[in-house]
Amino acid sequence: MSRTVKGSPHASAPVLAAYRYCEAVTGHQARNFAYGIRLLPTEKRHAMSALYAFSRRVDDIGDGPLDPEAKRTRLAETRALLDRMRGGGIEEDDTDPVAVALAHAAHRFPIPLDALDELIDGVLMDVAGQTYETWDDLKVYCRCVAGAIGRLSLGVFGTAPGAGHSEDELERAPTYADTLGLALQLTNILRDVREDAATGRTYLPADDLAKFGCAAAFRGSTAPPDADFTGLVHFEVRRARALFAEGFRLLPLLDRRSGACVSAMAGIYRRLLDRIARDPGAVLRGRVSLPGHEKAYVAVRGLAGLDARAVERRGAGRPV
Numbered sequence: 001m002s003r004t005v006k007g008s009p010h011a012s013a014p015v016l017a018a019y020r021y022c023e024a025v026t027g028h029q030a031r032n033f034a035y036g037i038r039l040l041p042t043e044k045r046h047a048m049s050a051l052y053a054f055s056r057r058v059d060d061i062g063d064g065p066l067d068p069e070a071k072r073t074r075l076a077e078t079r080a081l082l083d084r085m086r087g088g089g090i091e092e093d094d095t096d097p098v099a100v101a102l103a104h105a106a107h108r109f110p111i112p113l114d115a116l117d118e119l120i121d122g123v124l125m126d127v128a129g130q131t132y133e134t135w136d137d138l139k140v141y142c143r144c145v146a147g148a149i150g151r152l153s154l155g156v157f158g159t160a161p162g163a164g165h166s167e168d169e170l171e172r173a174p175t176y177a178d179t180l181g182l183a184l185q186l187t188n189i190l191r192d193v194r195e196d197a198a199t200g201r202t203y204l205p206a207d208d209l210a211k212f213g214c215a216a217a218f219r220g221s222t223a224p225p226d227a228d229f230t231g232l233v234h235f236e237v238r239r240a241r242a243l244f245a246e247g248f249r250l251l252p253l254l255d256r257r258s259g260a261c262v263s264a265m266a267g268i269y270r271r272l273l274d275r276i277a278r279d280p281g282a283v284l285r286g287r288v289s290l291p292g293h294e295k296a297y298v299a300v301r302g303l304a305g306l307d308a309r310a311v312e313r314r315g316a317g318r319p320v
């Protein structure tokens with residue numbers, strides 16, 4: 001007889017198998033975020049892997065080969081799955097391991113599942129081919145596809161009261177998590193400007209593009225001839241650095257292992273941003289990435305408590 005997924009602290013064999021599936025997805029696909037997720041204790045690592053696998057699925061629908069109508073249908077099905085999850089209707093022997101794992105994780109941790117609807121809303125903006133006039137417009141999209149992930153992750157991490165933080169500061173934790181998501185997404189947009197242009201997508205705000213003479217669409221690896229592409233990138237880098245600085249205020253509010261996870265996830269992206277700032281043209285030549293040993297180094301520093309705020313302090317006063 002099949003049983004609905006409940007929040008038993010001793011996960012049953014089917015639930016454990018579902019988590020193993022999500023961990024395999026995370027290990028194979030999360031080229032940057034896996035470094036942080038691995039630093040968590042088992043239960044939180046399982047829950048973050050379930051969140052990653054679900055979010056990956058939503059993202060892959062948006063980026064995949066289906067036509068827009070078929071994408072909308074798949075996204076509506078995914079939303080219906082979330083509704084079923086909220087209603088406690090996922091069975092342990094469901095054929096979808098991601099649903100089983102996430103349903104269990106949502107019983108174990110106060111994960112705000114509604115934020116996954118925001119993620120779907122954001123991917124629907126992509127499917128509609130939306131472009132953004134201003135940073136305020138782009139922020140709405142970034143909140144959906146990345147801020148939401150920050151707030152969902154915080155549900156798993158929890159805050160660590162009792163370390164001298166005021167109630168007010170603890171209440172700001174979801175806002176900091178959201179802001180860190182924006183920092184990561186803006187960095188991701190800068191890194192992927194070439195790939196996105198090749199598929200006809202422009203995320204950077206139209207008024208910023210105009211300000212730096214980049215309003216004509218990028219074509220694959222070229223910016224318009226008289227564009228100040230370097231100026232544009234430096235402008236966005238400054239914006240992203242300010243978001244990182246604000247978002248890193250989350251770190252002292254977390255327990256040590258959760259802080260290490262966030263330090264690694266965000267620290268890797270923060271270094272990616274520094275690379276882009278040093279050589280803006282690199283994003284037009286290919287995908288900027290950190291070597292594996294550097295990602296591992298950032299993760300180890302996070303675990304040692306030498307968190308990403310140190311990068312922030314070193315960065316203060318740096319040009320750009």
Ligand SMILES: CC(C)=CCC/C(C)=C/CC/C(C)=C/COP(=O)(O)OP(=O)(O)O
Nearest residue numbers: 031032146149150153177180181184185188
């Ligand atoms: C508090 C907290 C944890 C905040 C951070 C929230 C977070 C992880 C947002 C994700 C945003 C982002 C850039 C996703 C890209 O994923 P991808 O799989 O496409 O990335 P990749 O291309 O770099 O592998």
